[in-house]
Amino acid sequence: MRVLITGGAGFIGSHLAEAYLEKGDEVYVIDDLSTGTMDNLAPLQADERYRSRLFVHVDTILNHDRMLELTGTCDVVFHLAAAVGVQYILDNPLKSIKINVEGTEKVLELCAKFKKRVLITSSSEVYGKHLHAPLVETDNIIYGPSSKFRWSYAASKLMDEFTALAYFRTTGLEAIITRLFNTVGPRQTGAYGMVIPRLVSQALDNAPLTVYGDGTQTRTFTYVKDVVRGLSSLMACDGAVGEVFNIGGTEEISILNLARRIIQKTGAASTVELIPYEKAYAKDFEDMQRRVPSIDKIRGLVGYEPVTDLETILQQVIDYQRRH
Numbered sequence: 001m002r003v004l005i006t007g008g009a010g011f012i013g014s015h016l017a018e019a020y021l022e023k024g025d026e027v028y029v030i031d032d033l034s035t036g037t038m039d040n041l042a043p044l045q046a047d048e049r050y051r052s053r054l055f056v057h058v059d060t061i062l063n064h065d066r067m068l069e070l071t072g073t074c075d076v077v078f079h080l081a082a083a084v085g086v087q088y089i090l091d092n093p094l095k096s097i098k099i100n101v102e103g104t105e106k107v108l109e110l111c112a113k114f115k116k117r118v119l120i121t122s123s124s125e126v127y128g129k130h131l132h133a134p135l136v137e138t139d140n141i142i143y144g145p146s147s148k149f150r151w152s153y154a155a156s157k158l159m160d161e162f163t164a165l166a167y168f169r170t171t172g173l174e175a176i177i178t179r180l181f182n183t184v185g186p187r188q189t190g191a192y193g194m195v196i197p198r199l200v201s202q203a204l205d206n207a208p209l210t211v212y213g214d215g216t217q218t219r220t221f222t223y224v225k226d227v228v229r230g231l232s233s234l235m236a237c238d239g240a241v242g243e244v245f246n247i248g249g250t251e252e253i254s255i256l257n258l259a260r261r262i263i264q265k266t267g268a269a270s271t272v273e274l275i276p277y278e279k280a281y282a283k284d285f286e287d288m289q290r291r292v293p294s295i296d297k298i299r300g301l302v303g304y305e306p307v308t309d310l311e312t313i314l315q316q317v318i319d320y321q322r323r324h
């Protein structure tokens with residue numbers, strides 16, 4: 001099978017590429033390296049088992065001719081390319097919307113034209129400001145005002161979902177929508193606001209671990225290889241077409257406790273420093289207090305379970321950052 005991965009030089013994309021190369025497939029990557037890096041693909045390019053089956057194009061998904069060629073060539077498309085990360089969205093407000101809305105529309109249009117199955121990676125952010133848990137795919141969506149720009153990421157991902165569903169309804173496009181909750185593991189960068197790599201790197205420097213707000217906000221974390229298994233199982237399942245699925249972990253932890261656990265696991269001489277949101281981000285920021293997925297739907301359809309616990313995830317990230 002020929003698999004196209006947009007954003008394949010990114011954190012999740014590079015693990016997905018590895019999984020399909022391991023299975024013996026051909027993998028085509030398009031990535032403009034805006035937040036991804038060729039370092040993520042270098043071990044795969046250097047591996048003689050994979051080298052001849054990995055094709056990397058450093059280009060933007062907004063390049064129509066390139067996307068035409070790649071979509072025509074491949075059998076299935078994983079669309080991961082996006083502006084990602086709260087800090088990145090706040091720093092690049094217009095570019096982010098263009099990539100996430102216009103870019104996704106182009107990918108879907110070409111998949112419809114060539115009748116190729118496509119899976120898109122939406123986000124738990126689309127749920128907005130819920131306090132209850134777990135979040136179910138059919139829950140309502142609650143956003144802040146457009147003056148609080150962080151909601152543009154959620155709104156752009158929601159628009160991607162609507163566009164995919166509209167193509168499915170009107171053209172029969174085999175679109176699958178996933179809502180990823182915090183995904184973590186080796187190769188993730190802390191540069192754009194991702195909490196675990198950022199806190200681990202602070203701990204390894206014996207610097208204070210900066211926790212935003214009062215630290216009582218909670219999250220679940222999923223190991224990237226568990227997420228990749230979920231994505232490929234859905235891609236292979238006809239029953240997933242035209243549907244929306246949460247993919248996430250089930251172990252809820254406050255960010256304050258996460259920071260304490262990272263200090264303990266690294267043996268760092270660090271303290272935790274609480275930073276008010278208005279200092280950490282611009283004034284147009286709002287956080288979500290809880291974000292815990294129901295994974296009943298994906299479990300029921302493809303038997304998905306996140307098997308890697310937080311302890312193991314943290315150790316993997318610490319080991320990776322120590323090596324790099």
Ligand SMILES: NC(=O)c1ccc[n+]([C@@H]2O[C@H](COP(=O)([O-])OP(=O)(O)OC[C@H]3O[C@@H](n4cnc5c(N)ncnc54)[C@H](O)[C@@H]3O)[C@@H](O)[C@H]2O)c1
Nearest residue numbers: 007010011012031032033034035036060061081082180183
């Ligand atoms: N990591 C998470 O916790 C998480 C949570 C929810 C959703 N997601 C979604 O999963 C996908 C992958 O995220 P990730 O965590 O691997 O982030 P990432 O930043 O590592 O990956 C995104 C990739 O897309 C590339 N890209 C951006 N704009 C592009 C363009 N115009 N053309 C080509 N490539 C472009 C980047 O260079 C990067 O390699 C994204 O769609 C993201 O919204 C991730």
